[in-house]
Amino acid sequence: MSDEFQPLLTSRYGIEGSHTLAVAEKHGAYRTARRALTMMSPEQIKEEVKKASLRGRGGAGFPAGVKWGFLNPKEGEEVYLVVNGDESEPGTFKDRTIMNQDPHRLIEGILITCWAIGAHTAYIYVRGELKHSIDSLDAALAEARTKGYVGDRPFGKPHPIHIWTHSGAGAYICGEETALLNSLEGRRGEPRLKPPFPAVKGAFGMPTIVNNVETISAVPDIVELGGERWCSLSRLAPTDGGVRLYGISGHVKKPGIYEAPVGITMRELIYDYGGGMLHDDHPLKAVIPGGSSTPVLRPDWTVDAPNEDHPLHAWHGKSELDVPMGVDTYRALGTMLGTCCATVMDDTVNMVEACRNLMRFYRHESCGQCTPCREGGAWLVDVLDGLLSGRGKVDDVNMLVDIANNMMGNTICAFGEGTAMPLLGFVQRFADEFVEVAKRGLPLDVRHDESTRALVKGGVAA
Amino acid sequence: MPTFKLNGQDIPFEPGDTIIRAAWRAGVEIPHYCWHPGLSVAANCRMCLVHIKSGRQMALPVLVWDEAKQKYVPGTKPKLQPACQIAAAEGMEVDSVGEEVEQAHAHVQEFLLLNHPVDCPICDQAGECKLQDYYEEHQHTLKRKRTEPVHKPKAVRFGPTIVYDAERCIMCTRCIRFCDEVARDHVLDMRERGNRNEIVLAPGRQLDHKYTLMTEHVCPVGALTSRDFRFKARVWFLKTVPGVCSGCATGCTTHVDFDPRNGKVYRLRPRDNEACNQYWMCDDGMMSYKELHEGRVLTPVRGRGDEAELLLVEEAVDAAVAALRGVDHGKIGVVLSALHSNEDNFVLARLAEELGTDKLYLAARDAKLEGWEGDEILRHADPNPNRAGAHAAAGRTIEESVEDLVSDVLAGEVRAVIALGPWCGERAESLAPLAQLDAFICLSANEGTLPELASLLIPAASWAEQSGSFTNAKGISQEFERAVPAPNGVLPAWQTLVHVAAGLGLNLRYGRTSEVRNHMNAKPAASAAAPV
Ligand SMILES: Cc1cc2nc3c(=O)[nH]c(=O)nc-3n(C[C@H](O)[C@H](O)[C@H](O)COP(=O)(O)O)c2cc1C
Ligand code: SF4
Ligand code: SF4
Ligand code: FES
Numbered sequence: 004m005s006d007e008f009q010p011l012l013t014s015r016y017g018i019e020g021s022h023t024l025a026v027a028e029k030h031g032a033y034r035t036a037r038r039a040l041t042m043m044s045p046e047q048i049k050e051e052v053k054k055a056s057l058r059g060r061g062g063a064g065f066p067a068g069v070k071w072g073f074l075n076p077k078e079g080e081e082v083y084l085v086v087n088g089d090e091s092e093p094g095t096f097k098d099r100t101i102m103n104q105d106p107h108r109l110i111e112g113i114l115i116t117c118w119a120i121g122a123h124t125a126y127i128y129v130r131g132e133l134k135h136s137i138d139s140l141d142a143a144l145a146e147a148r149t150k151g152y153v154g155d156r157p158f159g160k161p162h163p164i165h166i167w168t169h170s171g172a173g174a175y176i177c178g179e180e181t182a183l184l185n186s187l188e189g190r191r192g193e194p195r196l197k198p199p200f201p202a203v204k205g206a207f208g209m210p211t212i213v214n215n216v217e218t219i220s221a222v223p224d225i226v227e228l229g230g231e232r233w234c235s236l237s238r239l240a241p242t243d244g245g246v247r248l249y250g251i252s253g254h255v256k257k258p259g260i261y262e263a264p265v266g267i268t269m270r271e272l273i274y275d276y277g278g279g280m281l282h283d284d285h286p287l288k289a290v291i292p293g294g295s296s297t298p299v300l301r302p303d304w305t306v307d308a309p310n311e312d313h314p315l316h317a318w319h320g321k322s323e324l325d326v327p328m329g330v331d332t333y334r335a336l337g338t339m340l341g342t343c344c345a346t347v348m349d350d351t352v353n354m355v356e357a358c359r360n361l362m363r364f365y366r367h368e369s370c371g372q373c374t375p376c377r378e379g380g381a382w383l384v385d386v387l388d389g390l391l392s393g394r395g396k397v398d399d400v401n402m403l404v405d406i407a408n409n410m411m412g413n414t415i416c417a418f419g420e421g422t423a424m425p426l427l428g429f430v431q432r433f434a435d436e437f438v439e440v441a442k443r444g445l446p447l448d449v450r451h452d453e454s455t456r457a458l459v460k461g462g463v464a465a
Numbered sequence: 466m467p468t469f470k471l472n473g474q475d476i477p478f479e480p481g482d483t484i485i486r487a488a489w490r491a492g493v494e495i496p497h498y499c500w501h502p503g504l505s506v507a508a509n510c511r512m513c514l515v516h517i518k519s520g521r522q523m524a525l526p527v528l529v530w531d532e533a534k535q536k537y538v539p540g541t542k543p544k545l546q547p548a549c550q551i552a553a554a555e556g557m558e559v560d561s562v563g564e565e566v567e568q569a570h571a572h573v574q575e576f577l578l579l580n581h582p583v584d585c586p587i588c589d590q591a592g593e594c595k596l597q598d599y600y601e602e603h604q605h606t607l608k609r610k611r612t613e614p615v616h617k618p619k620a621v622r623f624g625p626t627i628v629y630d631a632e633r634c635i636m637c638t639r640c641i642r643f644c645d646e647v648a649r650d651h652v653l654d655m656r657e658r659g660n661r662n663e664i665v666l667a668p669g670r671q672l673d674h675k676y677t678l679m680t681e682h683v684c685p686v687g688a689l690t691s692r693d694f695r696f697k698a699r700v701w702f703l704k705t706v707p708g709v710c711s712g713c714a715t716g717c718t719t720h721v722d723f724d725p726r727n728g729k730v731y732r733l734r735p736r737d738n739e740a741c742n743q744y745w746m747c748d749d750g751m752m753s754y755k756e757l758h759e760g761r762v763l764t765p766v767r768g769r770g771d772e773a774e775l776l777l778v779e780e781a782v783d784a785a786v787a788a789l790r791g792v793d794h795g796k797i798g799v800v801l802s803a804l805h806s807n808e809d810n811f812v813l814a815r816l817a818e819e820l821g822t823d824k825l826y827l828a829a830r831d832a833k834l835e836g837w838e839g840d841e842i843l844r845h846a847d848p849n850p851n852r853a854g855a856h857a858a859a860g861r862t863i864e865e866s867v868e869d870l871v872s873d874v875l876a877g878e879v880r881a882v883i884a885l886g887p888w889c890g891e892r893a894e895s896l897a898p899l900a901q902l903d904a905f906i907c908l909s910a911n912e913g914t915l916p917e918l919a920s921l922l923i924p925a926a927s928w929a930e931q932s933g934s935f936t937n938a939k940g941i942s943q944e945f946e947r948a949v950p951a952p953n954g955v956l957p958a959w960q961t962l963v964h965v966a967a968g969l970g971l972n973l974r975y976g977r978t979s980e981v982r983n984h985m986n987a988k989p990a991a992s993a994a995a996p997v
Contacts (some may be wrong), residue, residue, distance in 0.1 A: 378576035
């Protein structure tokens, strides 16, 4: 943890009343938006965001500047900005901290972005359970409207910008951007077929940019510092720029959200930011790096990149924990950075049980539209139930892999991969444990969650 | 036309065609459940996955077993694409076979059957079910899931015509899309998610629009069954001939499914026809086969009311000849029917010509009287299959209705009538004068207003009992084939007419349908479609 690090995204966190316009503005809010709307052209802003190498914070890590560049509205088409605040990925709890503690930062980011991409309307789609975030945003919007920052002439600019919150109804899949758009339009929250992508045909059939809450919240800092300078704050500049929010939860002493440059290592996140393992006698066993859809990492696994061309060659032979956390580095590692919110598990956790726990979530949340995800996801739970309850066979582990392999790439949206990928990760990195459970059932010396206890006792799987 | 290659074979396509559509048009099937040529693309079943050779490998790894290392290692596979969603492009090379593709097909098929009840022995879809067909073609493995399948509602009554079994449903949404896009009634939707989802009715609604049976027809599995057809027949015992619906002037082309063992027609299904009904039919049309078995006229009847006597079929012609003998031929009224085939109408019009009478009338069903409503989809405002054909047979537009016939009878200008039955557009009350005629010969397959009035009623073969043709409102003449034998040796009306003509010493000689047709086509005035 470097001492000279200046918080940007979290600069107003912890200040009494930071969610109110008066306090936020006293601490710098809307300064950049005023400058951007009155003194900068949309092109200049887009250029800065491109230079910033701002990788989307919603999970896929797509460069925001490039995405904005896809917009090419036809005559008569209106452009929309949709901010994704659905934040439902297990283990992920970063966006809500912005919405709760500093809603004006998000609103400022929206104003600048709307000006840059030529949008007059923005929707913030917030996960329905995040009642507090919705209230906080609504209150902040009311203040910003009263001030005239949001409305027909933001900062005197004749470029009306209207911002609305929209609450989800309790479906993880509505975080997927096209399901979100369906839900926003009042339809069943099912992902749409792509192409067309939202930038061509999004909300209400119009060209739409969908970005994560944190992505948009980074825009004021980028404009303030300049894209290059902001980018260079990252340890992985220039391909993966800036600073970001890191989340950490599970068996650590200090779970929470921390801001840090892009490219710190998982080891730093766990031991420096997270305060180390919760119990000194229970060492780290596994960590899910960026939300439940990202394949698990193992501290005792080392990077296997003897080839000099390999992007991870510099870390060859080192622990997986020592690879800098970036969109591309984690891809190369065989996992994903995802939402950058890690879930830490010590040696009291059985990996088959952890895997089943997640798979139950995916079974429950699949929209059920396409066959491999609808049926495959539920089957995975079924097989895992069998293993844990002692009805399993060693060959079931192969069957798990076979099921997941055939979900991969064969579904309408990335949910299918978000289900199959972590399963494959668990099996790959903890194959022995799966085989062990298959042979002997669940070991008795680890803690079990309630639903597994029911299973082991022969109860009905929930 | 541009082409692409499918499994090495050149497939022509029109710009905008998806791979599956171009292949389908070329007669090559790519396995599919959710795709239907007449509906929008949902791409949800994932059965049509193909390998586009210029495509990329998957960015994310799968796991493969490494024998040497004795462990799972990351591997890769090509990113397969749904053929129903991807547009064909010039020079594209596509494989719907090959190891990876076949593996995907096998797994999708396995996924679909995981929670399926596999109750084929009691399922009406058996024998024409895509799950069965594709299991044979693409899966062929034993069930690997050992636990109880998910249970869902069964035998849900969706409305007067359709029953839903959620356990058999594969969630392809064809039924929803059909109602939305073709019937234009958003009465079906999906509820719940994951593998607990099911198709449901809009709250407070029933599936009761005019095209409900089409949902059963588009359902690729046995999830939707027709309350009419349920448990009545096994499809492998049924034979099929091409038919034309007799319901209205659209003239939807049909498949007539019948059981040759008992000579019964069990259902009608739409026969794809770009020029006419695309892939669809309306409920009334599909149920119109009922008239083949209900309210039939099977025996000739002479006289009315208490004096009515039954004749043998063989006696009918002599009776007709006797009734007409002595009547001034010029005073015989001839009633063509918009419900009868071109052949029947043509021969009757020829008979009129031979008789030397110009008193032609047209009997047609009346929409209001029948409670029939047309729509913008398929249903024509005119509930008669062959008005155009009747006009064409007469060589002119017949303005005269049965009402005019009544006036002419009252005026003494018509003394005898030969009519094709069963229905006309007038109410029975206004037709009373016809009941006074000594010679009112009606040839009809079914009971109806005209047979009711006849002094001599002669049974006729129904449309399913003869081959013939109807000319629809667009002027397209479409042929149908004989499905089942006529009961009791009953003849098509035109054949009876030929015999009557012979009895009267007239020159009207046709032996086979083909002779009638040849003559019909050779007589330009009679074969040209007259405007309605
Ligand atoms: C199943 C699923 C759930 C998702 N949930 C979220 C979410 O809760 N929040 C979010 O910002 N992005 C989520 N995404 C990613 C979005 O589809 C989209 O990529 C993102 O909002 C784009 O914003 P970004 O480019 O700023 O990251 C999800 C994707 C999938 C496939
Ligand atoms: S992959 Fe899953 S969540 Fe995505 S569309 Fe298919 S069923 Fe729905
Ligand atoms: S009822 Fe039939 S058509 Fe409708 S979704 Fe289910 S399987 Fe498809
Ligand atoms: S036919 Fe169903 S996905 Fe293509």
